[in-house]
Amino acid sequence: xxxxxxxxxxxxxxxxxxxxxxxxxxxxxxxxxxxxxxxxxxxxxxxxxxxxxxxxxxxxxxxxxxxxxxxxxxxxxxxxxxxxxxxxxxxxxxxxxxxxxxxxxxxxxxxxxxxxxxxxxxxxxxxxxxxxxxxxxxxxxxxxxxxxxxxxxxxxxxxxxxxxxxxxxxxxxxxxxxxxxxxxxxxxxxxxxxxxxxxxxxxxxxxxxxxxxxxxxxxxxxxxxxxxxxxxxxxxxxxxxxxxxxxxxxxxxxxxxxxxxxxxxxxxx
Numbered sequence: 001x002x003x004x005x006x007x008x009x010x011x012x013x014x015x016x017x018x019x020x021x022x023x024x025x026x027x028x029x030x031x032x033x034x035x036x037x038x039x040x041x042x043x044x045x046x047x048x049x050x051x052x053x054x055x056x057x058x059x060x061x062x063x064x065x066x067x068x069x070x071x072x073x074x075x076x077x078x079x080x081x082x083x084x085x086x087x088x089x090x091x092x093x094x095x096x097x098x099x100x101x102x103x104x105x106x107x108x109x110x111x112x113x114x115x116x117x118x119x120x121x122x123x124x125x126x127x128x129x130x131x132x133x134x135x136x137x138x139x140x141x142x143x144x145x146x147x148x149x150x151x152x153x154x155x156x157x158x159x160x161x162x163x164x165x166x167x168x169x170x171x172x173x174x175x176x177x178x179x180x181x182x183x184x185x186x187x188x189x190x191x192x193x194x195x196x197x198x199x200x201x202x203x204x205x206x207x208x209x210x211x212x213x214x215x216x217x218x219x220x221x222x223x224x225x226x227x228x229x230x231x232x233x234x235x236x237x238x239x240x241x242x243x244x245x246x247x248x249x250x251x252x253x254x255x256x257x258x259x260x261x262x263x264x265x266x267x268x269x
Contacts, residue, residue, distance in 0.1 A: 021218060022268055023047030024065065024231040024254070025193060026056045028078070029240040033232065033255055035063030037265075044269045047225055049097060049192065053079040053087040070097035074107070074115050081119055088123060096123055097162060097192065099130030103144035113151035121157050128160035131192050134167065134176050142183055160224060164193040166248060170212040181222045188224040191217070195229045195252040203251035203263055210252075210267050228264065233257045 022045045024035050030050075035058050038045040049068040050056040056067065069088055075081040088096065098120055102112055112130055120127055129148065135141040145161060161184045165176055173194065180189055194213070199205035210228060217226045230237065234250035235257045254265035261268075 020044040020046040021223060021225050022214075023049065023068075023192075023225050023227040024063075025227040025229050026050040026058070026231050027236075027240070028052065028057060029236050030232050031057040031059070032236075033058055033259055034060040035065055035231070036060045037063070037259075037261055038254070038268050039064040040269050042269050047227070048231075049227070051100060052076075053084055055091060067091065067093050068095045068097055069093045070100070071119070072097075072100040074099070074111075084119060085123065088125065093125070095126040095128070096120065097128045097131065097190075101133050101164065102130045103132045103140040104135065109144055109147035110151040112148050113153075113156060116148075116156050116158075117152065121155070126160070127158045128162040128190055129156070129158050131162040131164055134163070134165040142180055146183070159188065160190045161187050163189060163191045165191065166193075166195060166197040166229075168197065168199070170209050170216075173209075173213060174216055177217070177220065177223070181220075185222075189220075189222055190224050191226040193227065193229040195248050198247060198249035199251065201251075202249060206249075206251040207263050207267065210264055214267060228252060228254070228268075231255070233259070233262075 020043045024038060026048050027050060035048050035056060046066055047068055048056055048062055048065040049070050051070050051072045053069040053071060056062060071079060071081065071084055098116065099112060129145060132141050132144050161180060163180055165173055167173060196206055196209050217223045229248060229252055231254045233255040234253050237250055237253055238245045252264055253262055254268065256262045
């Protein structure tokens with residue numbers, strides 16, 4: 001739900017074995033924050049992505065975490081498709097995420113399949129299909145993914161199904177993740193955005209939700225990585241993405257306004 005004011009785990013990053021599944025969903029406005037805050041050596045938090053193919057803006061680079069590039073739109077001024085291959089080669093990321101919520105942004109499965117075959121297939125790294133919403137409307141969410149796979153006609157090379165989810169309860173989230181696994185049992189899942197949708201109890205409700213969600217995802221062998229939404233502070237979120245902050249609330253932010261770890265952030269390690 002990030003709106004823009006501007007345009008085996010080992011395979012994700014390096015040859016070092018990484019046990020954790022947790023990652024940071026970073027933003028272009030996080031330049032004053034340190035992702036290394038969550039890299040405390042326990043191996044729980046291992047990844048970071050920022051919706052772009054450029055390195056995360058921060059006070060501490062990637063914070064020692066494995067960066068995953070994302071080509072969030074078919075061609076962005078901030079991440080030109082013409083620069084995708086060269087940026088991947090220069091930065092050395094071993095996984096690419098693709099297209100942010102095309103199922104609700106006017107990109108048809110057939111258009112996505114053609115684009116993917118042309119630009120993503122040639123990258124000799126791990127690949128995720130476009131990140132879709134949890135909408136159950138026909139032609140959106142998981143049905144959009146299924147239609148794209150059909151449109152690919154066996155010519156799209158991918159490793160992961162990429163999911164977003166916002167809702168009202170852990171039971172609803174668990175059911176959605178399990179449904180995705182049942183529909184695509186031969187592929188690992190990456191969940192790159194998820195949180196309760198602006199719960200009445202704010203941060204306390206988000207904490208209770210993630211306290212259930214994290215152990216579930218850690219124990220699900222078919223989940224490769226997951227990224228709670230969102231690795232920023234309430235003040236930065238409200239100032240730079242007011243629509244997103246209104247939709248999700250600020251209770252799921254991993255940082256406090258002073259740059260320390262929030263109550264949700266403390267669950268990350």
